[in-house]
Amino acid sequence: MQAIRRENVTIPSFCFHERLSIAGNCRMCLIEIEGVMKPQVACAVPVMKGMKIRTNSPMVCKAQEGVLEFILLDHPLDCPICDQGGECDLQDLSVRYGNDRSRFTDMHFEGKRAVESKTLSPLIRATMNRCIHCTRCIRFASQVCGLEILGTTGRGHDMLVGTFVPKVFLSELSGNIVDLCPVGALTNIPYRFKARSWELKKANSIDVTDATGTNIILNYRFDRVLRVLPREHDEINQEYVSDKGRWAIDSLEMQRLVTPMRKLIDCCCPIEWDAALEQACEMVRQATPGSVMAIAGPYTNVETLVTCKDVLNMFGCENTYIERSMSYSGSGADIRASYCFTARMKDIAQADKILLVGTNPRFEAPILNMWIRQAYRTNEADIYVIGPECHYNYHVTYLGDNISDLSKGEPVLSAASNPFIFVGISQLEGEVGSEIMAALYKMAKKIRKKNLINIVTREASFGGALEAGWKPGALDELKKNCPKVLISLGADRIFYDWEPPSCCKVIYVGFQGDKGSEFATLILPGSAYSEAGGLYLNMEGRSQFAYPAVTPPGKARHDWKIFRALAEYLNLCLYYSDHDSLCTRMAQISPNFTCLGVNQPKIFGSFVGDLIEPSGPESKELVVHMATMKEYYCSDIFTYNSPTMVKMQKAAVLLNNLENLSAAEKDVASCRKELRAARVNDIVKKGLAELKYEPKALTSLNVAMK
Numbered sequence: 001m002q003a004i005r006r007e008n009v010t011i012p013s014f015c016f017h018e019r020l021s022i023a024g025n026c027r028m029c030l031i032e033i034e035g036v037m038k039p040q041v042a043c044a045v046p047v048m049k050g051m052k053i054r055t056n057s058p059m060v061c062k063a064q065e066g067v068l069e070f071i072l073l074d075h076p077l078d079c080p081i082c083d084q085g086g087e088c089d090l091q092d093l094s095v096r097y098g099n100d101r102s103r104f105t106d107m108h109f110e111g112k113r114a115v116e117s118k119t120l121s122p123l124i125r126a127t128m129n130r131c132i133h134c135t136r137c138i139r140f141a142s143q144v145c146g147l148e149i150l151g152t153t154g155r156g157h158d159m160l161v162g163t164f165v166p167k168v169f170l171s172e173l174s175g176n177i178v179d180l181c182p183v184g185a186l187t188n189i190p191y192r193f194k195a196r197s198w199e200l201k202k203a204n205s206i207d208v209t210d211a212t213g214t215n216i217i218l219n220y221r222f223d224r225v226l227r228v229l230p231r232e233h234d235e236i237n238q239e240y241v242s243d244k245g246r247w248a249i250d251s252l253e254m255q256r257l258v259t260p261m262r263k264l265i266d267c268c269c270p271i272e273w274d275a276a277l278e279q280a281c282e283m284v285r286q287a288t289p290g291s292v293m294a295i296a297g298p299y300t301n302v303e304t305l306v307t308c309k310d311v312l313n314m315f316g317c318e319n320t321y322i323e324r325s326m327s328y329s330g331s332g333a334d335i336r337a338s339y340c341f342t343a344r345m346k347d348i349a350q351a352d353k354i355l356l357v358g359t360n361p362r363f364e365a366p367i368l369n370m371w372i373r374q375a376y377r378t379n380e381a382d383i384y385v386i387g388p389e390c391h392y393n394y395h396v397t398y399l400g401d402n403i404s405d406l407s408k409g410e411p412v413l414s415a416a417s418n419p420f421i422f423v424g425i426s427q428l429e430g431e432v433g434s435e436i437m438a439a440l441y442k443m444a445k446k447i448r449k450k451n452l453i454n455i456v457t458r459e460a461s462f463g464g465a466l467e468a469g470w471k472p473g474a475l476d477e478l479k480k481n482c483p484k485v486l487i488s489l490g491a492d493r494i495f496y497d498w499e500p501p502s503c504c505k506v507i508y509v510g511f512q513g514d515k516g517s518e519f520a521t522l523i524l525p526g527s528a529y530s531e532a533g534g535l536y537l538n539m540e541g542r543s544q545f546a547y548p549a550v551t552p553p554g555k556a557r558h559d560w561k562i563f564r565a566l567a568e569y570l571n572l573c574l575y576y577s578d579h580d581s582l583c584t585r586m587a588q589i590s591p592n593f594t595c596l597g598v599n600q601p602k603i604f605g606s607f608v609g610d611l612i613e614p615s616g617p618e619s620k621e622l623v624v625h626m627a628t629m630k631e632y633y634c635s636d637i638f639t640y641n642s643p644t645m646v647k648m649q650k651a652a653v654l655l656n657n658l659e660n661l662s663a664a665e666k667d668v669a670s671c672r673k674e675l676r677a678a679r680v681n682d683i684v685k686k687g688l689a690e691l692k693y694e695p696k697a698l699t700s701l702n703v704a705m706k
Contacts, residue, residue, distance in 0.1 A: 001013065001016060001029055001042040001043045002018075003047050004031075004042060004053065004055065009055055010055075011029050011031070011042055011055060012028050012029060012064065012093045012096070012097055013026065013028050013029040013042075013043060014026035014028050014071075014089060014090070014093075014132060014134045014182045015028075015043070015134040015135060015136060016029060016043040017136055017139075017180065019144075019238060019239070020136065020139045020140060020143060020144075021139055021143060022043050022044050023043075023134070023135050023139065024041045024043055024044040025133065025134070025135060026067075026071075026132065026133075026134050027041060027067045028064060028067050028068070028093065028097075029041055029042040029043050030042070030060055030063045030064055030067065031045075031053050031054065031055050031060060032053070032054040032055075032057045032059050032060050033045070033051060033052070033053055033054075034051075034052035034053075034054070035052075039059060039060060039063045042055075061097070064097045065097060065098060065099055068093065068094055068097055068098040068099075069098070069099060069103070071090070071132050072090075072094065072098070072102070072104075073104055073112075074112055074113040074157070075090070075112075075129075075130060075132065075183070076112055076129045076130060078127075078129070078130060078184065079091065081193075082130070082184035082187075083184055083187045083188065083191065083192055083193070084181075084183060084184030084187070085184070085196065085197070086196055086197035086198050087197045088182070088183055088184060089182035089183065090132065090182060090183045112129075113129065113157065114129060115128040115129050115131070115160060116128065117129070118162055118163070119189075120163070120168070120169040120174075120186075121168050121169050121170055121174060121648075121651065122189065122644075122647050122648055122651050123174065123175060123188070123189050123190065123243070123247060123644070123648065124169065124174060124175070124177065124178060124186055124187070124188070124189065125186070125187045125189050125192065126161075126162070126185060126186055126187075127184065127185055127186075127187060128160065128161065128162065128185060129185075130183050130184050130185040131161050131183070131185040132182070132183055132185070133152070133159050133161060134181075134182055135152065135161070136177070136180040136181065136182070137150055137161065137177040137180060137181060137186060138150045138151060138152065138161065140176060140177055140180055141169065141171070141174075141177065143377060144173060144176075144240070144370060144373065145171040145172075145173050145174065145393065146373060146393030146394060147169070147171055147393065149163055149167050149169050150162065150163060150169070151163070151164055161185075168651060168655055170629055170648075170651060170652055170655055171243075171393075172242055172243055172244075172362060172363060172366040172369075172629075172632060173240055173242060173243065173366055173370065174243055175188070175241070175243050175246045175247065176230070176239075176240045176241065179229065179230065179239075188227070190247055190250065190644055191226060191227050194226050194227075195219075195221050195226050195227075199221055200219040200220065200221050200226065200227070201219070201220055201221065201549075202217050202218070202219060203217070203218045203220065203530075203533075203547045203548065203549035204216075204217060204218075204231060204546070204547050205217070205218045205529065205530065205533065205546040205547060205549065206460070206529070206536050206544050206545075206546040207228075207241060207242070207245035207460075208245075208298075208299045208460035208461075208529045208536065208546075208638075209242065209244040209245045209248055209460070209636075209638065209639065210242065210244070210245070210364070210365050210366070210367070210458060210460070211365065211456075211457040211458055211459055211460055211462055211463065211538055211539040212236065212237065212345075212365050212366075212367040212368055212538055212539060213236055213237075213460075213536060213537075213538025213539070213540070213542060213544050214230070214233075214236065214237040214240075214241050214242065214245055214367050215230070215231035215232070215233040215236060215237055215544070216228050216229065216230055216231055216241055216245060217229040217230070217231050218530055218549040220530075220549045220550050223550045223551055224253075224550065225249050225252060225530050225549055225550060227249075228241065228245060228246045228247075228249055229241070229246075230246075234346070235344060235345060235346045235599070236345055236367065236538070236540075236542070237367045237370075238370070240367065240370060241367075242366040242367060243366075243633075243648070244632075244633065244635075244639055244645065247642070247644045247645065247648075248638060248639045248642040248644065248645050249530070249642075250642050250643055250644050251512070251638050251639065251641045251642035251645070252511075252528050252530060254512070254641045254642070254643070255512050255513045255514065255641055256511060256512060256513070256525075256553055256554075256556075257510065257511060257512065257513050257517065257523055257525035257526070257556065258525055258553050258554025258555060258556055259271075259525060259554055259555045259556075260272065260273055260275075260276035260522075260523060260524055260525060260555065261276075261522075261523040262276065262279060262521065262522050262523070263520065263521050263522070268523065273555065273557075273565075276522060276524060277565055277566055277569045278569060279522055280507055280522055280524070280566055280569070281566065281569035281570050283485050283505050283507065283521070283522065284315065284485055284566075284570065285570070286484075287483075287484040287485045288484070289315055289316035289317040290317065290319070291483050291484035291485065292312065292315065292317045292319060292483060292484070292485045292487070293317075293319040293320075293321065293474075293477070293478075293483040293485070293486050293487070294308055294309075294312055294319065294320045294321070294486075294487040294488075294489065295321050295322070295323060295474045295486065295487070295488050295489065295491040295494055296308075296320070296321070296322045296323070296461055296465050296470055296489045296490075296491060297323070297461065297488070297489050297490030297491040297492065297510065297516075298323070298458075298459035298460060298461055298462075298490070298491075298493075298636065298638075299459075299460055299461060299490055299528070299529055299638065300461040300464075300465070300489045300490055300559070301461070301464070301529070301532065301533070301534025301535055301536060301546075301559070301560075302464040302467075302468060302534060302535040302536065302537070302543075302586065302593060303534050303535060303559075303560040303579070303582055303586070304489060304526075304534070304558075304559040304560040304563065305461070305464060305465050305468045305470060305489075306468050306560075306582070306585060306586055306589060307559075307560040307563040307564055307574070307582070308320070308487070308489060308560075308563045309468060309469060309470065310567075310574060310585070311563050311566060311567045311570070311572060311574070312487075314567070314572045314573075314574075315570065315572065319477070319483065320469070320470045320471065321470060321471050321472065321473060321474035321477055322459075322461070322462065322465045322466070322470050322471070322472055322474060323459075323474050323475070323491050323493055323494050324425065324429070324457075324458075324459060324462060324472055325428075325429040325430065325472050325473040325474075325475060325476060326339060326425065326428045326429065326433065326472040326473070327428075327433070327434075327472065327473055328428050328433035328434040328436070328437045328438075328612060329434070329437065329608050329611045329612050330611035330612070330613065331607070331608055331611045332471070332472075333466035333470075333471065333472060335604050335605070335607065335608055336467070336541055336602050336603075337602035337603070337604060337605030337608055338455075338608045339455055339457070339462070339463065339466055340455065340457075340463060340539060340540060340541035340602060341451075341454045341455070341539055341540040341541065341602075342450075342451040342452070342453065342454055342602045342605050343420070343451035343454060344540060344599050345367075345368060345371050345540060346371070347418075347451070348368070348371040348372060348374075348375055348420060349371050349374045349375050349378065349379065350375065350379060350418055351372075351375045351379065351381050351416075351418050351419065351420045352375075352379060352380075352381050352382070352416050352417055352418050352419070353381060353382050353383075353384070353412060353413055353415075353416035353418075353419045353420075354372060354375065354376075354381055354382070354383045354384070354419070354420045354421075354422070355383075355384045355385075355386070355409045355412065355413060355419070355420070355421045355422070356383065356384070356385045356386070356387065356396070356422050357386050357387065357406070357409075357421065357422065357423045357424065357427065357436065357440065357622070358386070358387045358423065358424040358426070358427035358436070358622035358623070358624060359387070359422055359423065359424030359426075359427070359456045359624065360387075360390040360391070360392070360424075360624050360626055360627055361422060361456055362390075362391065362392055362393055363391075363626040363627075363628075363629070363631065363632040363635070364424065364456055364458055364626050365456055365458070365539070368422075368456065368539070369393070372394070372422075373393060373394050376394040376395075377394075382397070382412075383395070383396045383397070384396065384397045384398075384399050384409065384412055385397070385398050385399065386398075386399050386400055386401065386402075386405050386406060386408070386409065386622065387401055387424075387622040387624055388401050388621070388622065388623065388624055388627060389401075389627070390624055390627040390628070391627065391628050391629060399412070401621050401622055402619055402620065402621055402622070403432065403435055403436060403439070403619055403620050403622070404619045406436065406439040406440065406443070407439070407443075409421070409443060410443045410446060410447070413443070413447055413449075414446070414447055416449075418449075419447065419449055419452060420451075420452065420454065421440060421443075421444075421452055421453045421454065422454050422456050423436065423437070423440065423453065423454070423455055423456065424456050424624065425455055425456060425457045425458055425462075426458075426623075426624075426625060427622060428455070431615055432620055434612055434613060434614050434615055435614045435615075435620075437453075437608075437609070437612055438609070438612045438613075438614040440453055441453065441608065441609025441612060442609070444609065445609070454539075455539070456539065457539045460529075460536050460538075461536070462537075462539075463536075463537030463538065463539065463541055464535065464536055464537040467537055467541070467589075467590050467592060467593070468589060468590070468593075469589070474491070474494055475494060475497055475498055478494070478498050479498070482500075482501060482503070482504055483504060484503065484504060484505065485504075485505050485507065486500060486504055486505070486506045486507070487506075487507045487509065488506060488507070488508045488509065488510065488516045488520070489509050489510065489526075489559065490509065490510035490511065490512070490516070490526065490559075491510075491516055492510075492514040492515045492516040492517075492637045493515075493636070493637065494516075495515040495516050495518070495519055496515055499519070500519050505521040505522075506519050506520045506521050506522075507520065507521065507522045507524065508520035508522070508523045508524070509524045509526050509559055509562055509563075510525075510526050511525065511526045511527055511528045511531075511552075511556065512528075512637070512638070512641060514637050514641070515637075524562050525552075525554065525555060525556035525557070526552075526556060526557065526558070526559040526562065527548075527552040527556055527557065527558050527559060528552075529546060530548065530549045530550055531548055531549070531550055531551060531552045531556075531558075532548055532552070532558045532559065532560075533545070533546045533547045533548035533549075534546055534560075535586070535593060535596075537592070540599050541592065541599070541600065541602065542597065542598070542599045542600075543592055543593055543594075543595060543596050543597070543598075544596060544597060545596055560582065564576075564577065628652075628656065629652045629655070629656070630649060630652040630653045630656050632652070633645040633646075633648040633649040633652060634646060634649045
């Protein structure tokens with residue numbers, strides 16, 4: 001099939017998928033091979049020398065038509081109410097390869113096959129009347145998600161796809177089975193009955209819920225985002241997207257800031273844009289340049305970062321920081337290899353040994369974890385962990401949970417031909433980071449392998465901010481030097497750890513009201529990623545552009561245009577006023593901002609280790625903040641404002657409690673078994689002592705024991 005499709009010859013199929021194992025059970029890809037009497041399935045036949053294949057002979061067309069007739073025999077006529085209508089493979093192939101007349105006759109008055117529908121999770125509804133038994137969902141759950149939950153029972157007409165016993169399908173990639181299903185058997189519950197496929201418009205965008213840079217498509221109608229679909233990219237996300245990136249879009253409609261506001265006593269009063277910008281200008285002018293600070297949030301695009309930094313730099317201020325701290329090397333953020341991947345995500349699939357240090361990529365970066373699992377499954381990679389016990393979907397070997405255990409990784413990785421080390425970004429905050437990275441770079445020098453150490457980041461704006469010249473460590477700087485004016489670019493997490501004093505005035509520029517807007521003296525409503533788009537750098541350092549889909553609500557504006565207008569009020573001359581001239585400015589800062597889609601090699605990576613001065617404790621346990629499924633769904637401010645993610649977190653907590661309960665029941669059962677065995681042993685010993693070990697009496701004792 002792959003060879004024929006490479007020659008641009010169309011072959012229909014339902015069960016075949018490029019990234020899953022071959023099943024060969026839909027029988028739709030029948031072809032005629034010269035010298036073979038019966039038609040063969042193209043997906044399971046290997047290429048051989050001298051093969052002559054016919055894909056449109058009368059025998060093939062008749063066979064394909066018969067297969068479609070048998071599939072439609074049990075398939076209900078749900079097309080008018082099915083969410084898959086308009087993008088259904090069965091509809092398309094029936095029109096092209098099927099018959100225009102039906103021979104179905106319900107002569108026994110039994111009707112079509114009726115199967116009970118199931119709810120696999122709060123997000124996925126299984127209408128199994130429509131299932132055509134392609135088993136794509138089963139193979140995806142087993143091979144990509146690593147969960148043996150779905151399976152089949154029965155054969156032929158009575159075959160059923162399900163969980164056999166009631167279970168919940170909770171995975172960080174579970175939503176992809178909806179895209180893989182060629183019919184409408186698996187449907188997206190939050191999207192059900194909202195729109196038809198031909199009514200939707202599309203916009204290519206980037207997922208900002210993590211730092212992998214997953215390519216997505218935003219489906220919108222009537223200026224409202226209704227659905228997120230993955231966009232194929234062979235080097236990043238293949239054709240998958242995480243559950244948070246798919247279903248957290250309802251957070252875009254929660255707690256939105258739609259008009260400028262200023263705080264009067266304990267309440268916020270709406271004002272117009274000219275009054276808001278004048279007040280912001282007055283606040284900045286009353287402060288000295290050294291007492292003004294800007295903090296970037298996790299979803300800020302590069303355009304806003306560049307414009308804000310230019311405004312503050314022209315004002316004479318250099319205090320631009322990100323929320324995340326990272327100060328393990330003397331190079332800071334000047335060398336890209338110190339905060340980005342040194343290898344491509346695609347190369348991870350070829351790894352033979354992987355060491356995870358203080359990270360759980362399954363929840364911190366699900367798409368990255370997909371590549372790690374692919375290496376584990378297809379390349380038989382050995383995966384080792386230094387850190388606490390977490391929920392992984394592959395077998396791992398724990399080497400310890402302390403910094404002192406890092407030395408155990410050297411003998412493990414020395415024998416590898418293509419090893420990888422992944423370090424969680426949360427381990428590099430504070431003095432502990434220098435100790436960890438010094439040990440890892442020392443290990444890397446002995447192993448002598450390229451692209452060995454990679455940093456797993458979590459914020460979508462992390463790479464772009466450091467590339468644009470922003471500095472890490474906002475919290476440490478706030479504790480040292482409290483600013484008179486603090487500009488927050490959607491940064492809310494910082495206010496959970498630090499409360500601004502009364503002398504500090506906060507200007508909040510963001511799209512969602514949370515902790516940062518509570519302390520704000522002035523609120524300037526910005527735009528979300530679906531409304532402004534913009535440039536983002538993923539954890540590889542790869543630049544990608546997200547196109548806007550809808551317009552900002554109310555009086556909200558694009559963030560970079562807010563700072564451009566503020567520069568006019570401050571009488572600062574920025575020579576760019578549109579996106580094209582802004583791109584010219586971005587190219588001056590870094591050519592990587594205009595070289596889109598290309599993964600540039602990281603240079604000077606070997607110098608990072610030479611600039612590390614260990615100063616932290618020699619022994620300390622590593623902590624992972626997203627160790628289990630219940631900590632995945634509401635891990636940041638954007639997702640815990642999503643009603644769908646809150647519902648999923650409750651389901652994960654319930655599942656975790658049930659698992660703990662079943663484990664406790666197993667422990668009780670094993671204790672009872674051991675107690676029963678101990679009692680039996682006591683009886684045997686007592687009987688043998690009374691019988692004085694007479695061999696003839698053992699038979700009667702055994703009978704009595706039974």
